[in-house]
Amino acid sequence: MQSDILTVVVERYDPERDKAPRLVTYRVPRQEGMVVADVLLYLYEHEVPDLGFLWECRTRRCGTCAMRVNGRPVLTCSEPVRENMRISPLEGLPVVRDLIVDRQELQARLAPWAAEALDVRGKDARILLEPGEIAHYRALSECIDCFICDSVCPALAENAKGGAQFAGPRRLIRLEAQVQRRAEPLPWLMYAARGNLSLCTRCFACTEECPRELRPAEAIGSLTKRLYERHELDPHKSAHIASFVRSIPRGAWLDEFRLLVDIYGIVGVAKFIPQALRMLRHRKLPKPHFGKAAQARDIQTILQGLDNRS
Amino acid sequence: MGNRYAYFQGCAARQSCPELNQSTLLVAKRLGWELVTLECGACTGARDLIEAQPEMAMVLNARTLALAEAQGLDTVMTVCSTCTITLRQVNKILKENSAALERSNQELSRIGLRYNATVEVRHFLWVLIADYGLDRLKGQVKRPLSDLSVAPYYGCHILRPSDVLGFDDPDNPRSLHNLITALGGSPADFSSQADCCGFHMMTIDENRAARHAGGLLIDAQQQGADVMVTACPLCHISMDSWQPKSERVMKRKIGMPVIHVAQLVGLALGFSPRELGLEQHIIRPTEIIANYSR
DSSP: OOOSEEEEEEEEOOTTTOSSOEEEEEEEEOOTTOBHHHHHHHHHHHTOTTOOOOOOOSSSSSOTTEEEETTEEEETTTOBOOTTEEEEOOTTSOEEETTEEOSHHHHHHTHHHHHHHHHHHHHOOOOOOOHHHHHHHHHHTTOOOOOHHHHTOHHHHHHTTSSSOOOOHHHHHHHHHHHHHOSSOHHHHHHHHHTTGGGOOOOOHHHHHOTTOOOHHHHHHHHHHHHHHTTOSOHHHHHHHHHHHHHHHHHSSOOHHHHHHHHHHHHHGGGGHHHHHHHHHTTOOOOOOOSOOTTHHHHHHHHHHHHHHO | OTTEEEEEOTTGGGTTOHHHHHHHHHHHHHTTOEEEEOTTOOOOOHHHHHHHOHHHHHHHHHHHHHHHHHTTOOEEEESOHHHHHHHHHHHHHHHHOHHHHHHHHHHHGGGTOOOOSOOEEEEHHHIIIIIIOHHHHHHHOSSOOTTOEEEEEOOSTTTSSTTTSOSSOTTSOOHHHHHHHHTTOEEOOOTTTTSOOOGGGTTTOHHHHHHHHHHHHHHHHHTTOSEEEESOHHHHIIIIITHHHHHHHHTSOOOOOEEEHHHHHHHHHTOOTTTTTGGGSSSOOHHHHHHHOO
């Protein structure tokens, strides 16, 4: 039988007073149909008037109330309560206080890139949607800016350590929506390319955690395809794809040796000599594929069929 | 269909991780599985083809699945997580979308093949747990891994997206933990166990990928792990083959051995480190080799 009292642990943090987040345990009367946001509201109204958290629409439309419950990012306005749950702020974003994160910090870091987007918008105001695209566009444009996808993105987390800056799934899914919506999508695609979308690790954390099930990782895949077809993709990523396209019809399997030559060129590949010697010593150096695989003719036949069809 | 499986090696186990293939074959034989190697299969195209050339990915993988089906096999067993996600993603489309299946079959008919969408794609780890069973495996353990603290590293493509993979909980995966415990070892929980290894950004930005992988290794090391176990050769390449690069980028020694699931099982079943190819790793698990060679 469920207890009438719910025990919850809240991660509390005041950067002006605390060196590290503190875990504080609270007891809250359980109500039927209670969600995590109800617990926070109860604590705020009855016990912890200085508890920092944000919420707004309470209908899964605004994304403001995104936090982690037992480590998993969720919209607290619709997340059912559970015993001994731990409520923490979204990861990957600076904590302002308690459960409030600074979403503007990410925006600011990508500000120069975002300014270019405004220019693009000015150049291309036409809207043309094919009937079949409408449902898909609507789905993509239902992003509620909850920042959950960005908060779980490992490629975005690497931005803080310097180097090329990855735009992140939240922005890229919106760009894919724009690309689908526009008669002339190239400026939007170029904008995506400048957001270094090839730095996406294909980990699917964003797709797994998106509370609207918008599948940002697949949207990044779609942008990748469009840029590849227009020869506007990052040259290394483009060469990587082309190497698969070349290797498989001939050798059936990816030629790992040739892959590096395709990406870096004969001269560029020289930098891998120490690594190659190490792998050779450990009997792990991939050998270049010579000649055709036994199944090459079958593979070429079915791929030829695809070419004819297109 | 019992214990007969179509074995899909993938590219890495054929080339830069030959010890993965070697240890998988040894373990499968010891457990009484009959593996029918899909020598005539082809690379899945990984994330590259399914994104940039999806039609090519569909028909190539439909061919591989049809080859298994034509031999009367109902499971394609993989040893690479990226092969698993890609084959499962294509198989899901072919099972759920009859028009896509028909399009692929039109091309396959040119080479006398047809796919009826009866095959399942499952990782070696899943077959071991779901078909063979951990209780039964415990009974086969000749040399419990009682002195080993093992970091279970899941990575991405065996967990996410869960509507394609679905064997384990992506937020709290347990399959490797349970396996390590069944073999007598101690799982060393670490916070980045389900994080990405960074392999798929390696050729885009080597330093970024190396730094990322190094962070995971250090996390496992700080939890007292003697060794890390991975379910995917691509994670293995990131964290073993490229570990010297991570050390250079991070300007610190790491020295964390990373081994394959089949090698971990093989050790407990009594195979020697040499038989399992443990000496081939770039970061040699020297203590394991010393302790388990006796």
